Amino acid sequence: MKQIVLLLMATLASALTARAADPIRVSSFSTILTEIAEQVGGDRVAVTAHVKAGVDPHEFEPTPGDLKTVGEAQLILLSAKHMEGYVGKLKESTGTKGALVEVGDGFASLKMKSEADPDRVIEDPHWWHSISNMEKAVKIVRDELAKISPADKDAFADRAAKYLATLDGLEKWVKLELARLPRDKRQLVTSHDAFQYFAKENGFTIYPIEGISSADQPSSKKVGDIIATIKKLGVKAIFPESIENPKVLTEITRESGAKVGGELYADGLGAPDSDAATYVGMYKHNVSTIVNGLQ
Amino acid sequence: MRGSPLLRAAIAFFVLLALGFPLWRLTHAAEAPPAKMQVAPAAMAKAIHLQLDFTLPPKKIQALHLGKVVWREDAPAAEIERDLQLVYPDQGVDLQFHIEWPEDAPLAAMRAKLTDPAGDTHEKSLWGKGVVDDVLTFP
Numbered sequence: 471m472k473q474i475v476l477l478l479m480a481t482l483a484s485a486l487t488a489r490a491a492d493p494i495r496v497s498s499f500s501t502i503l504t505e506i507a508e509q510v511g512g513d514r515v516a517v518t519a520h521v522k523a524g525v526d527p528h529e530f531e532p533t534p535g536d537l538k539t540v541g542e543a544q545l546i547l548l549s550a551k552h553m554e555g556y557v558g559k560l561k562e563s564t565g566t567k568g569a570l571v572e573v574g575d576g577f578a579s580l581k582m583k584s585e586a587d588p589d590r591v592i593e594d595p596h597w598w599h600s601i602s603n604m605e606k607a608v609k610i611v612r613d614e615l616a617k618i619s620p621a622d623k624d625a626f627a628d629r630a631a632k633y634l635a636t637l638d639g640l641e642k643w644v645k646l647e648l649a650r651l652p653r654d655k656r657q658l659v660t661s662h663d664a665f666q667y668f669a670k671e672n673g674f675t676i677y678p679i680e681g682i683s684s685a686d687q688p689s690s691k692k693v694g695d696i697i698a699t700i701k702k703l704g705v706k707a708i709f710p711e712s713i714e715n716p717k718v719l720t721e722i723t724r725e726s727g728a729k730v731g732g733e734l735y736a737d738g739l740g741a742p743d744s745d746a747a748t749y750v751g752m753y754k755h756n757v758s759t760i761v762n763g764l765q
Numbered sequence: 766m767r768g769s770p771l772l773r774a775a776i777a778f779f780v781l782l783a784l785g786f787p788l789w790r791l792t793h794a795a796e797a798p799p800a801k802m803q804v805a806p807a808a809m810a811k812a813i814h815l816q817l818d819f820t821l822p823p824k825k826i827q828a829l830h831l832g833k834v835v836w837r838e839d840a841p842a843a844e845i846e847r848d849l850q851l852v853y854p855d856q857g858v859d860l861q862f863h864i865e866w867p868e869d870a871p872l873a874a875m876r877a878k879l880t881d882p883a884g885d886t887h888e889k890s891l892w893g894k895g896v897v898d899d900v901l902t903f904p
Contacts (some may be wrong), residue, residue, distance in 0.1 A: 536885075645859075646899075646900060648900075649829070650856060652831060653854055654854035654855065656856070696791070737856050
């Protein structure tokens, strides 16, 4: 009997050791989701960031190495809202048994006209520029991790609660910071149409130079229209993005008299050594840049 | 063509000079200066009326507009009101409130009733404990 008890204890100890040694394998296709998974999962997750800081997610295509990792992942996180055009191939080619979660599909989309085909209405995929959406994404990831490892449910809940409190603090900071900017000056001219969620939450009107994708190129008529709008509204600054080539913006600033207000992070987090390396850092960078540029 | 080679050389020089000058002007045109920004006419301050009701009177209240204090009261009553002059665009305004409720007091609330320059009234609330900094957007 004593031997059986010892055997059971050894088995239990072994299982616990294995559990602690084997974090949940997460594949993330968004710098934002990578941060959420790491914040909520802590040392219970091993996150592979397929889309790294500074990489344009509109242009990203997974490599064979990415597909191999995805095939072994227990949780695959995607931005969704058609950001990842390769999602079908990802499912088919990896045959993954992991949970493939299209996080952005968990909340409402803003709709907008496609630049390439104005008759077509598309979803704006840049949902993380809404802090409210970000909070929903945190809860989705928390619940998915808990499904994979129910024993860690409370730990995930605690870590998610702390991160949500951080986001709550960010939301308050944003309100106070934006209160410095008159509502009639909240016109945002950016490289591509990535800030509609931000605009809706904070009373801005967006004048994108490109379309929804950074691959779209503006027509000369559109550039002319934007110059006319900037002059008419007296917009003081326009904002290129971290990933974009600001050539067209240079032409617009010369013709309109507006200055370049600074770079905004539209498509994800900044490099690890930048002030936009975290979600809070990225959001504060964008808001400060906008307020200082338009004041 | 007859004549002195010196004269012909001089004529050729002046012809080239005459043709070259416009060409030089075209190729060395001064770069157009950047367009001047159209400066919107300075916005005029307009009269608004602000009424604040507290579930618990705070020790201190400040209302700020665009980072500047526009109204400050120490130990206000449970209901206070004031006429203010603010730049009030069609899009509305953000008013920031700094409120200091007693440290040991329970959760308290402030109701702000703003009558805009057009005479329309908008009501917003905020809740808090201790020192609170928050923004209310009107309308």
